[in-house]
Amino acid sequence: MKWEVRISYKKGVQDSEGESTLSGLKTLGFNNVDNVSAAKVYLIEGNLTHGDVEEMCRRLLANPVSQDYSISEVK
Amino acid sequence: MKWEVRISYKKGVQDSEGESTLSGLKTLGFNNVDNVSAAKVYLIEGNLTHGDVEEMCRRLLANPVSQDYSISEVK
Amino acid sequence: MAYKVCIIRAPGTNCDRETAMCVESQGLEAEVVHVKRLMEGEIRFSDYDGLIIPGGFSFGDHVRAGALLGKILKERFGDELAQFSSDGKPILGICNGFQVLVECGLLPGNTAQSALTTNLSSRFECRWVDLSVETSRCIFTDGLSGSIRLPVAHGEGRFLVTAGELKELTNTGQVVFKYAQKNGGSAGGSYPENPNGSIDDIAGICNKEGNVFGLMPHPERAFYRFLHPRWTKSDESESFGDGYKIFNNMAEYIMR
Amino acid sequence: MAGPISLDVDDTGLMTISRDMQLSLSLDEMKALKKYYHALGRSATGIELETFAQTWSEHCCHKTFRGEVEFEGKIVSNLLKTTIAKVTSTLDHEWCFSVFEDNAGIVDFDGDTAIAFKVETHNHPSALEPFGGAATGVGGVIRDILGVWGEPIANTDVLCFGPLDYPYEKLPAGMKHPSFIYKYVTAGIGHYGNNMGIPTVNGAIYFDESYVGNPLVYCGTVGLVKKSRYKREIRTGDVMILAGGKTGRDGIHGVTFASVDLSTEQERSVVQIGDPIEEEKVSRAVISIRDKGLGSAITDLGGGGLSSAIGEMAELGGCGADVHLERVPLKHPGMQPWEIWTSESQERMLVCCHKKDVEAILGVFADEEVEAVVVAEFTEGERLRLMHTDTVVGEINISFLFGTNIRTRRVATPPERSFSEPRVRSMDPAADLLAILAMPNVASKENVIRTYDHEVKAQTVLKPLQGLDGPGDAAVLKPLNSSWKGVVISNGMNPEYGKIDPYHMAACAIDEAIRNNIAVGGRRIALLDNFCWGNPERPDRMWGLVRASQACHDVALAFETPFISGKDSLYNETELGPITPTLLISALGVMPDIRRAVSMDLKEEGNSIFIVGATKDELGGSHFYKLKGSLGKNVPMVDAASAKTSFDMLTKAIDSGCVRSCHDLSEGGLAVAASETCFAGGLGLELDLDKMPRKGELSTEKLLFSESQSRFLVGTDDSAAFEKAMADTVFSEIGCVTDDKRLRITRKAAEVLNIEIEVLKRSWKNGL
Numbered sequence A, B: 001m002k003w004e005v006r007i008s009y010k011k012g013v014q015d016s017e018g019e020s021t022l023s024g025l026k027t028l029g030f031n032n033v034d035n036v037s038a039a040k041v042y043l044i045e046g047n048l049t050h051g052d053v054e055e056m057c058r059r060l061l062a063n064p065v066s067q068d069y070s071i072s073e074v075k
Numbered sequence C: 001m002a003y004k005v006c007i008i009r010a011p012g013t014n015c016d017r018e019t020a021m022c023v024e025s026q027g028l029e030a031e032v033v034h035v036k037r038l039m040e041g042e043i044r045f046s047d048y049d050g051l052i053i054p055g056g057f058s059f060g061d062h063v064r065a066g067a068l069l070g071k072i073l074k075e076r077f078g079d080e081l082a083q084f085s086s087d088g089k090p091i092l093g094i095c096n097g098f099q100v101l102v103e104c105g106l107l108p109g110n111t112a113q114s115a116l117t118t119n120l121s122s123r124f125e126c127r128w129v130d131l132s133v134e135t136s137r138c139i140f141t142d143g144l145s146g147s148i149r150l151p152v153a154h155g156e157g158r159f160l161v162t163a164g165e166l167k168e169l170t171n172t173g174q175v176v177f178k179y180a181q182k183n184g185g186s187a188g189g190s191y192p193e194n195p196n197g198s199i200d201d202i203a204g205i206c207n208k209e210g211n212v213f214g215l216m217p218h219p220e221r222a223f224y225r226f227l228h229p230r231w232t233k234s235d236e237s238e239s240f241g242d243g244y245k246i247f248n249n250m251a252e253y254i255m256r
Numbered sequence D: 001m002a003g004p005i006s007l008d009v010d011d012t013g014l015m016t017i018s019r020d021m022q023l024s025l026s027l028d029e030m031k032a033l034k035k036y037y038h039a040l041g042r043s044a045t046g047i048e049l050e051t052f053a054q055t056w057s058e059h060c061c062h063k064t065f066r067g068e069v070e071f072e073g074k075i076v077s078n079l080l081k082t083t084i085a086k087v088t089s090t091l092d093h094e095w096c097f098s099v100f101e102d103n104a105g106i107v108d109f110d111g112d113t114a115i116a117f118k119v120e121t122h123n124h125p126s127a128l129e130p131f132g133g134a135a136t137g138v139g140g141v142i143r144d145i146l147g148v149w150g151e152p153i154a155n156t157d158v159l160c161f162g163p164l165d166y167p168y169e170k171l172p173a174g175m176k177h178p179s180f181i182y183k184y185v186t187a188g189i190g191h192y193g194n195n196m197g198i199p200t201v202n203g204a205i206y207f208d209e210s211y212v213g214n215p216l217v218y219c220g221t222v223g224l225v226k227k228s229r230y231k232r233e234i235r236t237g238d239v240m241i242l243a244g245g246k247t248g249r250d251g252i253h254g255v256t257f258a259s260v261d262l263s264t265e266q267e268r269s270v271v272q273i274g275d276p277i278e279e280e281k282v283s284r285a286v287i288s289i290r291d292k293g294l295g296s297a298i299t300d301l302g303g304g305g306l307s308s309a310i311g312e313m314a315e316l317g318g319c320g321a322d323v324h325l326e327r328v329p330l331k332h333p334g335m336q337p338w339e340i341w342t343s344e345s346q347e348r349m350l351v352c353c354h355k356k357d358v359e360a361i362l363g364v365f366a367d368e369e370v371e372a373v374v375v376a377e378f379t380e381g382e383r384l385r386l387m388h389t390d391t392v393v394g395e396i397n398i399s400f401l402f403g404t405n406i407r408t409r410r411v412a413t414p415p416e417r418s419f420s421e422p423r424v425r426s427m428d429p430a431a432d433l434l435a436i437l438a439m440p441n442v443a444s445k446e447n448v449i450r451t452y453d454h455e456v457k458a459q460t461v462l463k464p465l466q467g468l469d470g471p472g473d474a475a476v477l478k479p480l481n482s483s484w485k486g487v488v489i490s491n492g493m494n495p496e497y498g499k500i501d502p503y504h505m506a507a508c509a510i511d512e513a514i515r516n517n518i519a520v521g522g523r524r525i526a527l528l529d530n531f532c533w534g535n536p537e538r539p540d541r542m543w544g545l546v547r548a549s550q551a552c553h554d555v556a557l558a559f560e561t562p563f564i565s566g567k568d569s570l571y572n573e574t575e576l577g578p579i580t581p582t583l584l585i586s587a588l589g590v591m592p593d594i595r596r597a598v599s600m601d602l603k604e605e606g607n608s609i610f611i612v613g614a615t616k617d618e619l620g621g622s623h624f625y626k627l628k629g630s631l632g633k634n635v636p637m638v639d640a641a642s643a644k645t646s647f648d649m650l651t652k653a654i655d656s657g658c659v660r661s662c663h664d665l666s667e668g669g670l671a672v673a674a675s676e677t678c679f680a681g682g683l684g685l686e687l688d689l690d691k692m693p694r695k696g697e698l699s700t701e702k703l704l705f706s707e708s709q710s711r712f713l714v715g716t717d718d719s720a721a722f723e724k725a726m727a728d729t730v731f732s733e734i735g736c737v738t739d740d741k742r743l744r745i746t747r748k749a750a751e752v753l754n755i756e757i758e759v760l761k762r763s764w765k766n767g768l
């Protein structure tokens, strides 16, 4: 099975990476960009249940104070 | 409009982040994981065409020599 | 018998040598220990009188800075470390070590949680900062007051806690250092005085008991005055720098 | 690649083989191979031809520098030997421990300890994959230091880019924009150095249109060598251990690629990202093996991979070698023997040892979680035998491989150009100064410098930014806990002057590197040369190369500063043309006591300000002329004999303790240097141009902006002592430090400029 885990900044935590990408794009003349947010994705393969992946997020992949995570299966 | 850009290393280019996440998960006892790969996602909002986002990838976000990128619209 | 301090390293840890040197200059014995040796059961934390997690990029800082080493310590050695700490033995986490202490839950301690995330500038920052010494119960900053200057060098040093816990940390005297203006006044979140955007300008915190201390700045890089960026202005090249006292306190605390 | 390849073909056939296999071998070289195989009475194998291609490549054997050149009606033979290395042999300093031989140059430090220094370039990879190219550039040169049993203690990096505002429309298809390259190159350098815990203490960033599409990425590393542990004693029966990252298809054909013009088609597998954590582990293991006295020799795996490293080790030992390619740990299953043999995968080292030490060495690598295997054994004779699971896939005679010297013959003719001095005046010196401070080559590089850790290891006594945030002339390290002795690192580079004359460019680069070192208190200086040039098969490029090499000889000899190592990267050309000839000179000095180190920031109000050295009408290639849109003709020239005297005197003055601040005059001349000392010190200056020592009548703008060499701006709290120390050299007191935070310059009692430091500083800080 293949799972996709997406880690993003928690609401309320400033997404500095997204912001600096936004300003980088503006410098290059892309004036129509209004907002950029950044996230990290892990593709995890193995004989794993949704619960296993959930546990990985809780135990390693996400920090609950700064990050949100979402899990989806990749078919 | 809202676009999602996903950037990952091309096949054959070392993904140390994926590799060390894999070994980290194993150390924590997740023995059923076979493979992890890491990617970066940008969510880009604005009055932008697919072509605009394509150009952003080429000019700033990705290096086609070492990275693959995919663009999709988020509805 | 000499008192022994364990300096833990993992692949990518890179400030262990200079940190060990500071410890040894205080008459303690420093042993740099690969975390693998702990995992293989070759040695135990209880063999030591103090513990330091030095700076660097443990496991490449993949996933999050300090996360992997933090989780290994938490899941494999949680009880041992809790014991170590409740025995009152000192634990110091510098930069990456602070990140590790936060990830493994030794800081802020109890059930509170915090995070160190990407700098607001979104890049690595190597610079000297002014720090105000807050009244705290930290055993490492005994005798320090007013403001001091130490260097930071990190990409993920933005300290975060919930508003409720922030109040709690402040009330219990767990905030040890805050980024400050040159004159000692509050940095008020302004860059570059606050180099990473930490909440409430927090640069270092300790646990409730004061024996576990984590900070983003590097005291070992300010051990001697000749490492200060303006040492050539005054003739004090041979004296100690602002980082000295932290190691000195650790030693005195251990040997007391 | 399978099957034997017959070289029994005509010249066209030979060249077809060279081209099809991407060997980059010339007809003469192919003919030599034909003869060799004819005598053996057999065909070549693919892996053998690959080995010849690697070993005889421009990158590995420096064909151009070791070949012959027709120059001014004479034949110059072996430029390296007759110019650069000749300085070293003529001077014959006893403190040169190992020069031009090993992976890095090594000089004595304190009797027991020596310092190794090497600078490399990684230009082509950085053009394609700026982050990975720069990162692996850093990783590669660190391995050069490990490859002399050195413990890396500091990095330097010098970077050249196209203008950041280069129009996108002008960019050829597929070429990356300078701002993209700039962003990711600087990120890659920071990433690798920071992760490895090696401070980046010195560098430079330079912009010129000729670097569009062909950036220059110079990476240098300094390391500590324990003399008694510096071992290169191979004997038959010893084995070679390959340690570090796995071997993959990365960078195959990287070496031969370096000799081919850069074009977008060649992207394939040169791209690597690098893994600093792997190298950090390897580095710890190597140092531990050294300290335990276990290895008998060591080298890194760089260009050419195993094929270069094993061959070189065998040649060094005067023996042969049996190589077992199937033992190499692979990233990609199914790699061909020739791919394993020539792969340039990063983070690998080759350690040689006596058989009895194998277990202990493998144990050290295992402790650091580094994969290591015995890949080869040294044998009697001179046969290099390549095996893959018991099948012999190649066999080469080592003396033929290394002894064959097919000299290239190149032609050097001067380009036809003429230069003239512009008639430009400065109507508003303050405005011109503000504009020059904002020019990208002069502007503050703080935004980049602070993304590099320059203090890890807690040895950086003088940092890249000095005082508040001024640009330091040189970095000073205190590498030994038990000693006050310091290592001083600086560099000099001036591509703009080379547009007028490469000879004087080289002379100025040497002067600049040395004077930067002297400015902080460095002495007993050793140099590294790093040439980045266009295609040497073009006579005009070759002419510049000869001229620059000649200057290296003349000027370094006069300064009594030997070259200890260096490198060349040629063929830096794209469809936009060649890069402007670029020579980086890196200087390594020592100082007996870092407590005497002098930083460039003004220290206190009332200090007297002296200028050392004469100012001349030398604005050719200056920033002032550039600002006014011209190049000019009067390029700065070095009077090495008198410069040497005044440098020696300045060192004496510094040792006497009367020098409070010292800054060299370079780009932008006096006006810029003075401004920078104010920025760094947070103080002001009052200067009188009438008091400047000069040659001939000079207009105000020339006094302000001339880039004459060998000059310093010195602040002292004891003028008498300073004057006494400087004795008969050219110098004079031109003003003093003030606390009103203004730069005030007068001439003939009239104000030339009077401007707030903050205003100047803003311009300087926002230039990039």
Ligand SMILES: Nc1ncnc2c1ncn2[C@@H]1O[C@H](COP(=O)(O)OP(=O)(O)O)[C@@H](O)[C@H]1O
Residues within 6 Å of the ligand: D059, D060, D061, D062, D065, D080, D084, D099, D100, D101, D102, D103, D104, D105, D144, D302, D303, D529, D530, D531, D563, D564, D565, D566, D567, D568
């Ligand atoms: N242009 C040059 N100037 C001075 N020394 C050089 C130059 N090119 C090569 N060398 C010397 O030749 C030796 C081998 O260099 P090089 O081929 O660069 O080794 P490596 O493959 O380890 O980088 C080094 O010691 C180096 O100092």
Ligand SMILES: [Mg+2]
Residues within 6 Å of the ligand: D103, D144, D147, D300, D302
């Ligand atoms: Mg080498």
